[in-house]
Amino acid sequence: MIKNQWYVVMSSKEVKEGKLIGVTRFGEKLAIWRDAEGKVHCISDICCHRGASISHGKLLENGERVMCPFHGFEYDSTGRVRVIPSNGRNSPVPENFKVKAYKTYELADFIWLWYGDDEPTQNPSYFDDIDDSLPYSEFSEVWNVHYSRAIENQLDPIHVPFVHYNTIGRGNRTVADGPIVRWINDTMFYFYVFNRVDDGTPARKPEEMQISEMSKVYLEFKFPNIWQNHIDEKLRVTAAFVPIDEEHTKIYIRFYVGFTKIKALNKLIATLGMPFNKKVLHQDKAVVETQIPKKTELRMSENLINGDLPILEYRKKREQLKSANNK
Template sequence: MLTNLWYVAEWSKAVKDKPVRAKLLGQNFVLFRDKSGKVNCLSDVCIHRGGSLSKGFTTKRDCVACPYHGWEFDAEGKVQFIPSRGEGAPIPERARIDAYPTEERYGMIWVFLGDLPEEERYPIPEFPEYEDKANWRAVDVEYSWTGSVDRVVENGIDIAHTSFVHPGFGYQEMADKNEILKVDRGEYWGSSDNVLYPPQLEGNFGLMKLFRADKAATYVSPAFYLPGHCVRLHIKVNSWMEMIIFDANTPVDETTTRSFAVQVRNFFKWPMFDNGAKKRTRKVFGEDGDIVAELSPNYLPESLEHEVSVEQDKFMSAWRMIRRKHIEEKGWKIDTKAMKPFEGEKVFTIPSPSRRTNPHFKWALDTVPLVPPTRRSAATQAEDSSAAEPA
C-alpha cells in the first residue's frame, strides 16, 4: 500500500449531514461536511481517550465532535472546544489530529493520503466523459475484492485473461489472435491499444446482437494511473458505439480492495437501459473477483524471479515497474510488517501535509512506518529493460 497518492474514500452521495467512517490503507478516517457543503477528512481517532469521531456528530462550529467526551475537531484537525473545560478555555497545543486534502469528482470523494505539498502531488486522473452529459450516460457500480489492490489493478489492464475469465468478451480459441498494438507509459500512468475478437454482443432486450458480429475485430484501450490506483477501460463496440469503465481501486487494507466504478456509454442513453449496464458491469467484476481471490501469493511479486512472463504481459510489466519505482526510489510503501507487533495496542496515522509544514510540532500519534527507499540493483534494472522490450 502506497502513501502520497489520491484515493477515493467514499461516494459523494454517501456523506450528508452525519460523519462517515472510511477505511483506507489499513487506517480509519472520518468524513464530514461543513456548512458550505465541503467534505473534510480527518484521522478517525480522538487524541483525548481514543473515541471514534465517525460515531460522533457535527456542530455549530463546523467541527466533528467525539461521542465520548464531546471534544470538537475542525477541518484542520485542531480541537476548538473541550466541553469539560467550558467556553473560552485554552486548548492544549497537542490537541490536534491529521487532516487531509479532499476533492469531489465523478461522484466520488477523493482524499490525498500523504504529506507532499500541493505542487508535488500527482493529479487525479481525468475523466471528461463523466461531465459530458449530452453525449454520455453514466451509471455507478461498487465492488469489494478479496485481494490486494496491486493484483486488482493488474487484473483490470490484463487483456489476455478475457478469453478465459469472461465468456462475454472472448473465446479461448481466439487467445492467440488478440493483439497488443501499442504501449505507452509516463511517470505515474500507462496505456495500451489492443484488438480483440469477442463473441456477438448480448443484452438490452436482444438489441445488442444487431450491432456487432461474432468475432468482429473490437478495439480496447486499457489505462492505469497510480493516483487512485485507477483503471480506465475504453471499448469501441463498433464504429459508433463506445463505452468506458473508469474505476478507482481503494486499498481498504492489504487483502481487501474497494472499487468505485463508473461506466459511461454513448448509446442507449435512456434510463431504462441503466439496470442492464449495471448488471453486466457487476458480472464482469464478479468473474474477475473469483479469480483474484485465489491468486498466490495474494500480493504482487516484487520481481519476476518466481514467475514466467511472455510478450503479451508487457503492459502489466509497465504497471509493475512504475509501482516498484515509487517503492524503491521514493519510499512510499507502508511497512505493514513493522506495525504487526503493535496491533491493538497502538494507533498509527498517515502523515498529512501539516506534518511537513510543522516539523517541530509534537504530535500525539505516530505515523505509519514506511519501507526505506533503496537503490535499485543492476539485476532489477536489467529485469525492467527486459520486460519493457517490445514483443
C-alpha cells in the same frame, strides 16, 4: 501504497450533506463528512483523548466541527481539538491535542484524498475524455485482495477467454499478439490487446505489430488507482481500485453511456447494462481472490509472460514511484 498521490477513495454519493461516516482507507480509520456548504472533510477517526471512534459522534456548527461521542471533544477540519468540555468551553486547548487531517478534493463524482507527506502540487485529474455530463451507472463491492491484484486483473488480456469464456471472452481467442503498451505521460498508459484464435502460429511480439492493426478499443490506466476501457467513443467502463487495507480493496465500476442525445435514455441504458458488467466483475473476483500472495511487488517469484506486459509495466512504474516518494 505510493505516497504523494491523489487517490479516489469514495463515490461522492456515499457522503451526503450533513452526514458523518467512518471508513477504512490506506489501512487507516478515517472520519469523513460533508459540511452544510457541501465541502468534504476527512480526519483520523481515532480520538486523541482515549481512542474512541470520532465518526460515531456528531457534526456541530453546520459541519465546521465534529464531536467525539465519548467525552465530547470538538475537532475542527484541520484535526485540532477546539473544545475539551470537562475543562470548560473557554479553557485553552494544548496544541498537541490533534489528529491527522487529509486534504480532500471532489471531481467526477468521486472523493479524492491526498496520501503522503508532501503538499500536493496540483489537483487530481480524472479521464480527459469523460466529461461530467456523461451519464453513468455505478456498482461497488469489496474484494478480499490488496489493490495491486485488483488493478493487475484489469491490465491482464490473457485471462479473458478463460475467466470470461461465456461473457466478454467468448470465441476462444486464447492467443495474445502484442500487447502494446504506450506511455502517454509519466503516470498514465494506454494498452492495446489483440486476442485471436490459435491457428498454430505463435503469438507475435509487440515490435512485430503494425500500428495500423491497432483497434479503436484500448484500455487506459492512470496512477495510482483508476482505469478505463474505451469500448467506443460513446461507451466506457471505468474502475477505481480503492485501497482499504493490505488485504481489502473496494472497486467502483462505472458504465458510461453517451449513445443518444437524450440523457435520461443514456442513463437507462447504463443502468440496464450494469448487471452484465457486474457478472463479468464477479467472474474476475472469484479467481483474483484465490491469488497468493494477496499483494504484488516488482520482485516476486512469479513467471510473467509476453501477455503480462501491461502488468510488468505497472509493477515497474509503481516501484519507481514508490522509491521516489516513499522516503
